[in-house]
Amino acid sequence: MSARYGLDRAIARVAPVLIVALVAAVPLLTDDRYLFKVLTFVGLNVIVVTGLALLFGYAGQISLGHAAFFGIGAYSVGYLTATRALPWLAAVAIGVALASVVGLLLSLPMLRLKGHYLAMATLAFSEILGVFFVEASAITGGNDGLRGIPFPSVGPFKIATPGASYLLVWGVAIIVVVLASNLVRTRPGRALRAVHGTELGAQACGIDTGRLRVQVFTLSAGLAGLAGALYAGVVGFVSPTTFSLEFSVLLVAMVVLGGTGSITGPVVACVALTLLPYIDALVPGLPRDAVAFLQDWEADISGIVMIGVLLFAPGGVAGMLRRSRRAGDAS
Amino acid sequence: MTMLSVRGLSKSFGGLTAVDNVSFDVHEGMIKALIGPNGAGKSTLFNLLTGFECPDAGTVTFLGQPMVALKPFKVVRAGIARTFQNTQVFGEMSVIENVLVGMHTQLATGFAAGALRLPATRKADRMAVERAGRLLRLVGAEEFADAPGADIPHGVRRLVEIARALAAAPKLLLLDEPAAGLNNAETQALAASLRRIQADGTTILIVEHDMGLVMEISDEIVVLDRGRKIAEGSPKLIQKDPAVIEAYLGEEVPDA
Structure with missing residues (x-):
């Protein structure tokens, strides 16, 4: 058993280095603009999904409103940089802060809600914000959205190429994943899992469960806002359709598929599900029909995968890994 | 010295009076038992003492501090664990992680420090793991340290909860039927653990149906019947008390 744990630990040590090396190696291997764009989207989703994994996978709190927090971050940066000509970094900070504050304010009245009711409340919030994005056209540009959002820049450095955008987004994504992986191994992470396990037990351990739930919701909303804030500058264009309920559901599907109580699982699932409709960017020889099919049926495929996971492998990817490890220990 | 002082505590649910004007004291350093037939109000009383229920009337004073209407987590911070x-x-967490959660009030790591996992955080966690191991040995559940909470036998779960409660370094430990599901040998081991916990300076208030255990370890006993306190005193006195014998449907309380 100890040899096995030693191996596990070695893998746990080496894997992050390999992933960072792989992410950093992509610009050396290719200069395909389309591929960079696709991978940038993957990185943005990884940031949101990491936050949602903390909220849903660890604390057991569902949110169907994360697309809206993403939208708050994106519109903040779009409006502040394009219309108000604020420096990009300041706009990002404001976007993240705004998404966090909205998350905080939303989580307070939702403290009494659980399960389906929480899902409904976050869904309603998402719909309200969806209407706001369309109707507050002086800020959001209405249905047309905001165009001509400047590239991210810090002082004289401008991040204007797809390759640079890719590195920016993945740099942030890796930092977020590392911080979240640290977090779940320490006191606050254990408390999140405890609240999910049994709230009575968590309270008996001296955990202020209400405060903890507000904290994790705020953090999770802030991370979605961060991804949105990066999105605006990288894509240069923001419109209401991006922040739909469909996106929120897809994010939840990624966490479900990835498994509860894990950061790695949801990140892997996020990479897989985000790449699915863009499979042609990765596998060049694929027939057009097959790609078109995947793109048309993307939402259905995600839905079926989610139902399949819930029915047959409720632990998701992470659960299957844990089971195989346990089976390995037993043998 | 009086550690916990309960005065005139009452709680009813609808028409049912679960706890009816109960008063008693727990002195520092003792093991006090709370016994009574099923439905006597013992668990409700525990919930009232730990903030999980709010009493209709009465006061609870712990080390001079009023406890009533405090939320459960504040009760733990004040020094009462249950x-x-x-x-x-926590079924999805390993047994040792369960005990680590019990140290929530003893560790300081917040979200930022946890995310950065600074050397101080790692050191605190390493020491916490060591201490959790010691607590599991104290209650006799060390062999299950790495097992998921959901996979351990029922009797062991009670022991893990004791270790988890001790992890909060309480001055007063409230145990709700710790011996349920344990066999004779395990119950003897539990009795020894409880004595050790007492010797380490933790006061214990225990609800238990195993009269052998109660008579063996407690310094004082409170007997509840239908929400009321019907007797209080040393184990010897309680065994001879006519009201107690009556409450247990004429059965004589088994000797220790």
Whole structure:
């Protein structure tokens, strides 16, 4: 058993280095603009999904409103940089802060809600914000959205190429994943899992469960806002359709598929599900029909995968890994 | 010295009076038992003492501080930790992680420090793991340290909850039927653990149906029947008390 744990630990040590090396190696291997764009989207989703994994996978709190927090971050940066000509970094900070504050304010009245009711409340919030994005056209540009959002820049450095955008987004994504992986191994992470396990037990351990739930919701909303804030500058264009309920559901599907109580699982699932409709960017020889099919049926495929996971492998990817490890220990 | 002082505590649910004007004291350093037939109000009383229920009337004073209407987590911070009759073990976490959660009030790591996992955080966690191991040995559950909470036998869950409660370094430990589901040998081991916990300076208030255990370890006993306190005193006195014998449907309380 100890040899096995030693191996596990070695893998746990080496894997992050390999992933960072792989992410950093992509610009050396290719200069395909389309591929960079696709991978940038993957990185943005990884940031949101990491936050949602903390909220849903660890604390057991569902949110169907994360697309809206993403939208708050994106519109903040779009409006502040394009219309108000604020420096990009300041706009990002404001976007993240705004998404966090909205998350905080939303989580307070939702403290009494659980399960389906929480899902409904976050869904309603998402719909309200969806209407706001369309109707507050002086800020959001209405249905047309905001165009001509400047590239991210810090002082004289401008991040204007797809390759640079890719590195920016993945740099942030890796930092977020590392911080979240640290977090779940320490006191606050254990408390999140405890609240999910049994709230009575968590309270008996001296955990202020209400405060903890507000904290994790705020953090999770802030991370979605961060991804949105990066999105605006990288894509240069923001419109209401991006922040739909469909996106929120897809994010939840990624966490479900990835498994509860894990950061790695949801990140892997996020990479897989985000790449699915863009499979042609990765596998060049694929027939057009097959790609078109995947793109048309993307939402259905995600839905079926989610139902399949819930029915047959409720632990998701992470659960299957844990089971195989346990089976390995037993043998 | 009086550690916990309960005065005129009452709680009813609808028409049912679960706890009816109950008063008693727990002195520092003792093991006090709370016994009574099923439905006597013992668990409700525990919930009232730990902030899980709010009493209709009465006061609870712990080390001079009023406890009533405090939320459960504040009760733990004040120095009272508990276990549950229906165990509340975190099933998805390993046994040792369960005990680590019990150290929530003893560790300081917040979200930022946890995310950065600074050397100080790692060191605190390493020491916490060591201490959790010691607590599991103290209750006799060390062999299950790495097992998921959901996979351990029922009797062991109670022991894990004791270790988890001790992890909060309480001055007063409230145990709700810790011996349920344990066999004779395990119950003897539990009795020894409880004595050690007492010797380490933790005061214990215990609800228990195993009269052998109660008579053996407690310094004082409170007997509840239908929400009321019907007797209080040393184990010897309680065994001879006519009201107590009556409450247990004429059965004589078994000798220790």
